[in-house]
Amino acid sequence: MTRSATRPRRATEAGRFALIALALFLALAPVAYGFLLSLRPYSAVVQAPLDLIPSFDQIDLTGYTTALLDPDQGGFGLGRFVLNSLVVAISTVALSVVVSILGAYAAARLRFWGRGAVSGLILAVYLFPGIVLSVPLFVLLARAGLTGSLLGLFLVYVAATVPVSIYMMRNYFEALPESVEEAAIIDGASLPRMLRSVVLPIALPGVVATAIYVFMIAWNEYFYALLFLVEDRSLWTAPLGISQLADFNVPVTVLLSGSILVTLPVILLFFVAQRYLVEGLTTGADK
């Protein structure tokens, strides 16, 4: 009865699916286009730009190998850039997540002097225009001699990701049942022990989702990489490398191959953690 009462008319239904199909097309077509071009030889792309689907014998993976190999092997050195990105992103995840677990647990559970101020401060930092802080951060790190190094980039990434990862992690912690923690405390467990052997095991999916999100931010980041490292090719991260190569006369198929390569890990990680990520990002939206 109620189902039929709220069932929309057929025309509305058709419009609804047309809209969904259009959205799906707009979201995926450019990515599919980039992927298909990356499989074709450059000459074919220029001569027949509208033949998108490569014939089987036309498929050409040299775009990928040329992108990845070192310059002395005739490539463009993306392999090196990917390695740099991995080092920075993984170290960022490690430090940012440890700092945030502590901060987020304190903000979620402990009553301490200044707790409200800490939460407010984190929100303010999260919303503050980051580009404004880039000038003094650049100057400070240049003064310390760190702007030409992956270490400087790592420090900036930790600072940039701590607020958002605290925000996400606090949501996960607040959703945990408090009774388990109280039972552990009453049984005589110290706070560090309780965190390690009671809280973290239950909160693991949330921690992993946050870690993946932080990884994605560090992996995708472009602005500070450009600001700090543009002069030293051996230190370029993957996004910086691809964008710099675009300024030289690098065939577009190589650039697209590189783009697909840096996209794959992010897409894979995202789909692994999708459910928890979506939860962590949107908590608060339903209030």
Next chain:
Amino acid sequence: MTTDTSRRGLAGRARPRRENRNGLLMSAPTLAVVLFASILPFALVFVFAFSEVRLVDIPYLFTEPIDWSFDNFRRALSNPAFWQALSTTLLYATLTMFGSVGAGLAVALAMRRPFRGRGVVRALLLVPYVLPIVAAATIWRTMLNPQYGIVNVFGREHLGWESSVGFLNTTSTEVWGVSVPLTLLVVVLFEIWTSAPLSFLFITARLQSVPPDIEEAAALDGANGRQILGRIVMPQLRGVILLLCLLRFIWTFQSFSEIYLLTEGAGGTQVMALKVYTELVTRADIGSAASYGLLMSVVLVVLLSAYVLLSRRKVDVE
């Protein structure tokens, strides 16, 4: 709040002091990060903006006294390029805000009723948001390339375009007698493309907690689809839509990578963030870059306070 009071009895008297100490200890690393990466730099923005500092001065920085001056602001405010960049940025952020939230809302509403494969469709719609920005920009630059990009080739062969359109370097062009800032619109579309999935995600999350029984009751009472949407669903989405508009505006107002990677500022897309970058890197002028950044924050703070005041007044009237 309620959990706080219920726990007080359980824990005994020693708890508050220990909890206080633990809380401070555990948030100390966070506070250190915020102090060194946000508060100290924020204070320095003021120092730099009101003094003459250039990149070559960095080795002697903090060892010599500062010569204070208003020159950075005087130069910025009397420079037409500054005002041009500001109005470009405002237009860019406003258009993106409406487009991103509007598209997210439309798709979220369309996807509301379950259908087979909805989970997969929802995940696939998020791809443009997850895509690294450099990959997205490379693909778009290829699509819009005047020589072999699919848009131009298709336009020339099937839509009768006489020549390729320079999507990434056309400050303004005449379309049916109206002058259109073409490249700026392309950049806006790009930003909408990458950010609408996030709006979609937030609105979907909010929609899931709208109770279906009110709508069913309204439908039984004879309300049609449009009435249900306008009177029941939309009022519940108001909060999340306003929040998304606010966040999207703040984020787009300062976005750098999207524009720099697509156009490097060509075709009338010199936004404020690009100005800050060029002042710092190309002109090597720290003071000027800091003053541009500070003026950006001032504009943002003024707009945000106006927004808060207006929305408060509106609530009072209601």
